[in-house]
Amino acid sequence: MSKQSNVKHTQDEFLLNQFNEMSENPEYWHNKAAELFTSAGVIWKAMNSGKDLYGKCDATYKMLMGMSFEALLKGLCIESRKVTTADIISHDLVKISKIIELPLNKGENKILMLLSDYIKWAGKYPIPKNSGQLQQYRTMVASTEFDKVNIGGSNASISNNALDYEELTPLWRRLSDKLLKTPT
Numbered sequence: 001m002s003k004q005s006n007v008k009h010t011q012d013e014f015l016l017n018q019f020n021e022m023s024e025n026p027e028y029w030h031n032k033a034a035e036l037f038t039s040a041g042v043i044w045k046a047m048n049s050g051k052d053l054y055g056k057c058d059a060t061y062k063m064l065m066g067m068s069f070e071a072l073l074k075g076l077c078i079e080s081r082k083v084t085t086a087d088i089i090s091h092d093l094v095k096i097s098k099i100i101e102l103p104l105n106k107g108e109n110k111i112l113m114l115l116s117d118y119i120k121w122a123g124k125y126p127i128p129k130n131s132g133q134l135q136q137y138r139t140m141v142a143s144t145e146f147d148k149v150n151i152g153g154s155n156a157s158i159s160n161n162a163l164d165y166e167e168l169t170p171l172w173r174r175l176s177d178k179l180l181k182t183p184t
Contacts, residue, residue, distance in 0.1 A: 029075025036068035044165035063123020066115030
């Protein structure tokens with residue numbers, strides 16, 4: 001074996017070992033989740049700075065927040081040893097949470113369902129793959145982010161702030177703590 005091919009073999013072996021370590025160690029997943037959560041927080045703060053950024057950054061904020069939950073949930077899946085990273089290719093946060101039998105209330109389920117749409121398409125593209133997905137998304141937004149109220153005999157919807165950074169932080173912290181407290 002030539003010196004050059006020996007070096008290439010050593011590099012390939014090192015990269016494979018590094019990949020396997022990062023795939024199987026939930027701490028890497030937690031670290032990425034924390035990076036995404038922090039980035040979502042930076043965008044949230046900028047959106048609320050009074051500089052008219054809300055409409056321009058809202059979907060990106062929700063995508064990053066969803067991705068941070070995805071990394072936490074996948075880290076918990078890896079920690080559970082029920083699946084490997086190759087088994088969890090979905091971006092469906094509710095589906096991923098079921099792998100680890102994570103107890104979620106109805107509101108948390110709805111939030112994770114909606115954040116899944118932001119990961120899959122709503123944070124990246126103007127439209128989903130088909131009109132049915134768009135209708136489902138709009139229905140989820142209406143039922144998750146808004147409460148129906150009666151004002152002077154007329155029905156109206158008002159924001160319930162369900163996807164605000166401050167509202168999502170307790171759930172994120174709960175999952176983060178669960179991942180950090182799980183023995184490796």
